[in-house]
Amino acid sequence: MRLEKNNDVLGTTNRGNPAESGLCTLCRADCTGKCEIWKSSLTGRKLLYPRDFGLVTAGANNTTHVGVSYNSLRIQGYAYGSIGLAEGLTKDADHCIFPNVDLSTEFGATIKTKTRLPLMTGALGSTFIAAKYWDGFAVGCALTGIPIVIGENVVGVDKESAISGGKIEISPELDRRINTYLRYYDGYGAIIVQLNVEDTRNGVAEYVADKYGDKCIIELKWGQGAKNIGGEIQVTSLDYAIFLKERGYVVDPNPALPEVQEAFAKGSIKSFARHSRLGGTHFDSVDLVREDFMKSVDYLRSLGFSRISLKTGSYGMEELAMAIRFASDANLDLLTIDGSGGGTGMSPWNMMQSWGVPSINLHAKAYEYAAILAANGTKVVDLSFAGGFALEDSVFKGLALGAPFVKLICMGRGIMIPGFLGANIEGALNPERRSAVHGNWETLPKSVSSLGNSPEELFACYFEVQKKVGKDEMRKIPYGAIAMYTMADKLGCGIQQLLAGARKFQVNQISRNDIFAANRETARETGITHITDANHESAMNILLK
Secondary structure (H helix, E strand, C coil), X not given: CCCCCEECCCCEECCXXXXXXXXXXXXXXXXXCCCHHHHHHHHHHHHHCCCCCCCCCCCCCCCCCXXXXXXXXXXXXXXXXXXXXXXXXXXXXXXXXXXXXXXXEEECCCCCEEEXXXXXXXXXXXXXXXXXXXXXXXXXXXXXXXXXXXXXXXXXXXXXXXXXXXEEEECHHHHHHHHHHHHHXXXXXCEEXXXXXXXXXXXXXHHXXXXXXXXXXXXXXXXXXXXXXXXXXXXXXXXXXXXXXXXXXXXXXXXCCHHHHHHHHHCCCCCEEEXXXXXXXXXXXXXXXXXXXXXXXXXXXXXXXXXXXXXXXXXXXXXXXXXXXXXXXXXXXXXXXXXXXXXXXXXXXXXXXXCCCXXXXXXXXXXXXXXXXXXXXXXXXXXXXXXXCCCHHHHHHXXXXXXXXXXXXXXXXXXXXXXXXXXXXXXXXXXXXXXXXXXXXXXXXXXXXXXXXXXXXXXXXXHHHHHHHCHHHHCCCCHHHXXXXXXXXXXXXXXXXXXXXXXXXEHHXXXXXXXXXXXXXXXXXXXXXXXXXXXXXXXXXXXXX
């Protein structure tokens, strides 16, 4: 586990307690730094290397592995060979360099969706933090060329949306989110719109199909890794709580009760939690779930959606098998499998700590089940793994553990950090825009000002983004998007270096042989070969030849 708060080698610090991903367990939008993702949003790929070159040497301390986790997988390297070189390149050492590693990939059953990096976002739905910083997230993802997911309940919580008889008439917030991404979409990535029980009742699929057609992928949702109940938000207005209840949501405590209203007026109740409903409560068997799922997919196709995905959470093995089998049989385009404990904008804390299957166990079984289907002749749906990914080494491990079925790694909180940071910088440097961009700083903290005092100085990829969009359009790019592009550049470069060391020059060539297990328990749980067993027979042949 990465439990150290300070990384002296990189000059990074966790403000709070670090999670397995390397992020703080509680990530604040107003944070002044400086975890690794935060700092890489400014300095980019420079953060791949130890600080203060020429004055220091550095040594790794992550060599003792206890228990089963992604941290107990290690990455293979090889001393010869090269696989997956692009057309026109040779196996000469001048061509086998890490910048020539191709990170582009694609997913989809019939229509292929291309991405520049093997990454996508988690679902950014009705939580207010998603709405506040959406411009930075969406523009950053579009410029980077990766998919972004609009999560559940966006229409339902929007006071300006109009719903009549289960049909959306207007939905300003959903429109804003889709159009912000599409403005900079250039053929790589995708905008994915998620559906839960309330979204289905409110006619979100019909609205998206009528207005945007095949510009969007539609996603059915079974669950997520952060909780085993429906999505929540918290509101501090009694009027808003009543509005949400009247719109059909479960609101706790019930704002319609006189005693609750009195408690709110006196100040003993200060907020309300809005909850979504559980799906599938009226089914008692796997066969009934399958029948309903197939009907839902058929209905979405009848609306005109040619690309459909499914998101499932860290349920047990039966639900995992159902998700993989049903999604494959329905010829879906993507299945995202989110392990515990996933990230959250609003989930019960002790639920998140204790519910569900940890990511590595769930993902290892997902590979096993997918391989069983493939061996029996079934075309397996393309997979995305989610649940605790933030840095380039974890992305590599997730892709390798699920290869060849996993096409993308889904990152939630890690992709949001540059959006926060960029907005804070933009608000500090441009006070007249602070409110609009939801900046939290009046001035730049020392952790930022030590790097510069203008966006051109602060963001390592500023001029790369400017080259991409042009000088005039650059004035419209949120700083959060520039920060995200910079952070993604660091991640991409790190993944390229790891792949080059494994002698793989195309990300789709990654395999389970490119990682090994650091302890026997991890080897047993994942099916990944233990360190000292990997290539042992080949070693013996060399010694005894």
